[in-house]
Amino acid sequence: MSENEPAPRRSPPTIKTLAELTGYSIATISKALRDSPVVAQATKDAIFKAAQEIGYQANARGMALRTGKTYQAAILMPVTAVRDYEWDGVEYTQILSGISQALEGSDYRLSVHVIRDVQDGCETARRIMDQGLADGIIFSGILADDPRIDLLVESQFPFVSLGRCRKPLVYAHVDIDNEWAAFAATARLIAGGHRRIALINPQRPLSYAMDRIDGFSRAFSEAGIEASGDLVAEGDLSTRFGRESAIDLLRRAKPPTAFICINESTTLGVLSGLGSLGRQVGTDIDVIAYDDINVSAYFTPPITTFYQPIEVLGRTLGQFLLQRMAGEDPQTLRQVFRPTLIERQSDNLGGRPA
Amino acid sequence: MSENEPAPRRSPPTIKTLAELTGYSIATISKALRDSPVVAQATKDAIFKAAQEIGYQANARGMALRTGKTYQAAILMPVTAVRDYEWDGVEYTQILSGISQALEGSDYRLSVHVIRDVQDGCETARRIMDQGLADGIIFSGILADDPRIDLLVESQFPFVSLGRCRKPLVYAHVDIDNEWAAFAATARLIAGGHRRIALINPQRPLSYAMDRIDGFSRAFSEAGIEASGDLVAEGDLSTRFGRESAIDLLRRAKPPTAFICINESTTLGVLSGLGSLGRQVGTDIDVIAYDDINVSAYFTPPITTFYQPIEVLGRTLGQFLLQRMAGEDPQTLRQVFRPTLIERQSDNLGGRPA
DNA sequence: GACGTGAATAAAAACGTTTTTATTTTCATT
DNA sequence: AATGAAAATAAAAACGTTTTTATTCACGTC
Numbered sequence: 001m002s003e004n005e006p007a008p009r010r011s012p013p014t015i016k017t018l019a020e021l022t023g024y025s026i027a028t029i030s031k032a033l034r035d036s037p038v039v040a041q042a043t044k045d046a047i048f049k050a051a052q053e054i055g056y057q058a059n060a061r062g063m064a065l066r067t068g069k070t071y072q073a074a075i076l077m078p079v080t081a082v083r084d085y086e087w088d089g090v091e092y093t094q095i096l097s098g099i100s101q102a103l104e105g106s107d108y109r110l111s112v113h114v115i116r117d118v119q120d121g122c123e124t125a126r127r128i129m130d131q132g133l134a135d136g137i138i139f140s141g142i143l144a145d146d147p148r149i150d151l152l153v154e155s156q157f158p159f160v161s162l163g164r165c166r167k168p169l170v171y172a173h174v175d176i177d178n179e180w181a182a183f184a185a186t187a188r189l190i191a192g193g194h195r196r197i198a199l200i201n202p203q204r205p206l207s208y209a210m211d212r213i214d215g216f217s218r219a220f221s222e223a224g225i226e227a228s229g230d231l232v233a234e235g236d237l238s239t240r241f242g243r244e245s246a247i248d249l250l251r252r253a254k255p256p257t258a259f260i261c262i263n264e265s266t267t268l269g270v271l272s273g274l275g276s277l278g279r280q281v282g283t284d285i286d287v288i289a290y291d292d293i294n295v296s297a298y299f300t301p302p303i304t305t306f307y308q309p310i311e312v313l314g315r316t317l318g319q320f321l322l323q324r325m326a327g328e329d330p331q332t333l334r335q336v337f338r339p340t341l342i343e344r345q346s347d348n349l350g351g352r353p354a
Numbered sequence: 355m356s357e358n359e360p361a362p363r364r365s366p367p368t369i370k371t372l373a374e375l376t377g378y379s380i381a382t383i384s385k386a387l388r389d390s391p392v393v394a395q396a397t398k399d400a401i402f403k404a405a406q407e408i409g410y411q412a413n414a415r416g417m418a419l420r421t422g423k424t425y426q427a428a429i430l431m432p433v434t435a436v437r438d439y440e441w442d443g444v445e446y447t448q449i450l451s452g453i454s455q456a457l458e459g460s461d462y463r464l465s466v467h468v469i470r471d472v473q474d475g476c477e478t479a480r481r482i483m484d485q486g487l488a489d490g491i492i493f494s495g496i497l498a499d500d501p502r503i504d505l506l507v508e509s510q511f512p513f514v515s516l517g518r519c520r521k522p523l524v525y526a527h528v529d530i531d532n533e534w535a536a537f538a539a540t541a542r543l544i545a546g547g548h549r550r551i552a553l554i555n556p557q558r559p560l561s562y563a564m565d566r567i568d569g570f571s572r573a574f575s576e577a578g579i580e581a582s583g584d585l586v587a588e589g590d591l592s593t594r595f596g597r598e599s600a601i602d603l604l605r606r607a608k609p610p611t612a613f614i615c616i617n618e619s620t621t622l623g624v625l626s627g628l629g630s631l632g633r634q635v636g637t638d639i640d641v642i643a644y645d646d647i648n649v650s651a652y653f654t655p656p657i658t659t660f661y662q663p664i665e666v667l668g669r670t671l672g673q674f675l676l677q678r679m680a681g682e683d684p685q686t687l688r689q690v691f692r693p694t695l696i697e698r699q700s701d702n703l704g705g706r707p708a
Numbered sequence: 709g710a711c712g713t714g715a716a717t718a719a720a721a722a723c724g725t726t727t728t729t730a731t732t733t734t735c736a737t738t
Numbered sequence: 739a740a741t742g743a744a745a746a747t748a749a750a751a752a753c754g755t756t757t758t759t760a761t762t763c764a765c766g767t768c
Contacts, residue, residue, distance in 0.1 A: 012486075014725085024747075026725085027750090028748075031747095058724085058725075060424075061418040061419040062726090065755085066726045066752075066753055068415075093447055096466055097468055109465050110467075111464060111466070112454060112466055113454070114455070130411070131366075131414065133463070368753095368754055378717075379717065379719070381757080394715080394717090413755070416753070416754030417755055418755085419756095420723055420754075420756045
């Protein structure tokens with residue numbers, strides 16, 4: 001009854017501590033803390049106050065065991081096989097940051113699972129579901145036909161994808177309007193007199209690679225010109241790929257007079273390639289890029305880009321996942337962002353002849 | 355006894371399933387699976403086989419509740435207040451990837467906690483300990499006197515830091531030999547005839563900022579020359595900062611003839627600054643950089659750098675944390691990497707007059 | 709043959725919750 | 739005053755483990 005041990009190494013207070021302290025049963029405590037309507041307001045107040053005082057924090061493991069939930073959101077982070085070119089993936093910092101911000105107020109925490117390829121991603125997703133490692137999943141690098149989306153849609157497991165597949169499935173997603181961005185970039189160059197335009201693009205199975213080709217082609221067809229489809233380079237998004245593609249394309253019999261780059265990594269490579277061939281950006285050749293991390297402004301010369309703050313995508317991903325995990329209909333959780341054009345001095349299109 | 359329901363939605367097998375299946379008690383099953391010596395080998399074999407067959411996977415939540423462990427490793431990821439300049443933090447993708455690789459074989463998973471500053475990091479660390487959100491912590495951006503290290507050392511909570519503080523404490527860490535790198539870069543430029551050398555450095559409270567100044571100063575003093583301490587710029591590591599510093603320094607009465615940059619982000623900024631002042635790297639000005647993500651090769655011109663694959667740091671961090679969480683003495687868990695010099699054409703030091 | 713010993717296994721308790729079920733109390737209605 | 743419903747709370751069970759304690763059994767020893 002009256003043990004006077006001075007509690008030398010006290011363990012954190014549990015619901016039981018609160019029960020002893022307030023005189024209520026643990027059941028009542030639990031309900032009160034979750035603001036259940038069955039417990040009297042006065043009781044709730046007393047319990048809240050006591051909880052506040054002793055700094056009670058619900059034990060996540062206990063909750064997890066009982067409810068079957070993990071209070072974890074998982075993100076599948078690709079780590080590319082291309083080791084020598086390490087720029088790839090830099091935008092993930094932004095994505096993580098955005099997601100974390102969205103999760104901040106909630107009880108959810110973010111866990112990272114690196115994956116090597118889509119296959120690996122599929123297995124990881126399945127493991128997450130089967131072993132109950134997380135309550136929801138976010139992933140990117142969506143293929144035109146992506147098995148992860150099929151799997152998760154079928155299992156009805158909460159997830160949000162960064163990017164869309166080409167199947168008519170209903171699922172929560174966030175994306176960039178790549179078709180539009182490629183269209184706008186191409187149309188802009190065509191309007192500037194260019195006819196031979198190169199597109200530095202990711203590999204074909206990626207859904208957004210195809211979106212970009214669609215936009216690219218549409219711009220030509222709306223202008224009534226034949227598309228320079230022979231100038232589409234497809235590869236990993238490394239700086240090396242950008243450089244080698246640029247050099248290869250410019251050495252051809254019918255070289256491009258302008259480049260559209262998929263991201264800043266390839267843009268840097270293209271600029272490096274142009275430089276080593278002695279070509280001047282803005283004079284000999286125009287370049288328009290898609291802008292990941294807002295660094296194109298510092299290229300020499302600065303490059304005109306389409307910019308979309310990645311962190312915003314991340315925040316939206318996080319919000320959508322929370323809503324999805326709360327049971328919301330994926331139908332309503334879809335957003336496609338249009339990047340904004342940032343004109344920089346390199347690009348004085350229209351001022352020069354075709 | 356003989357219910358013929360076709361088990362339409364079976365839940366994953368538990369230890370109890372195994373008990374029923376094999377006829378042993380759940381206690382024996384648990385011990386067998388953990389390979390306890392008290393259970394007979396034949397029994398173990400039978401239980402392992404059964405577990406294999408039904409694909410039994412231990413429930414992480416049950417384990418967590420009982421053992422008090424979380425099987426989570428936490429990383430504190432800084433998200434800088436500098437929103438406009440988003441390159442910052444790109445190397446975190448590499449770090450995460452490395453840590454994940456190290457954790458791969460283990461039962462541990464990696465969870466990300468974003469922090470806004472050191473203060474926030476301190477609170478987050480405390481919360482992780484108090485609420486038992488993880489069994490170990492990794493963090494970076496170490497200050498010369500870092501409260502997080504004090505806190506965790508005192509609490510004896512397992513952690514590994516990327517970077518060292520300047521207090522003589524014993525704790526697991528991984529670091530780059532910044533003193534040496536700065537010394538080597540400075541000495542190289544001095545040997546090439548430079549006397550007025552600028553150092554683009556992070557802000558002072560950061561431990562490695564001071565390490566770099568130490569190395570910088572030592573190179574001068576060993577050469578018997580007065581250090582160009584007036585040419586040390588301190589700021590955030592954004593590209594903008596690099597650009598503005600370069601422009602500012604070059605406009606001074608006694609401008610630098612060479613730059614040492616802390617990372618590729620600032621390097622790009624410095625190059626941008628040089629470009630807009632019409633200076634030629636490798637002719638008018640030399641630049642040596644520290645290389646995060648191996649992209650300096652594609653700058654125009656390519657820049658000589660000190661390179662250390664960040665992923666290796668990440669892997670080491672992960673390994674150390676695992677060992678630390680297994681109870682290993684932090685005394686033995688310390689590693690300081692020396693980056694390797696990558697000479698690129700821009701840097702033909704010694705071939706020109708002072 | 710009783711007895712201790714050691715090996716093997718089983719039973720029970722515990723971790724901290726939530727949820728279902730049971731009990732008590734209050735109070736209006738007859 | 740008895741009855742019943744509603745409100746409030748308590749008790750108990752459950753989630754899936756691990757660990758401590760208890761039981762059973764075989765065997766060698768006195």
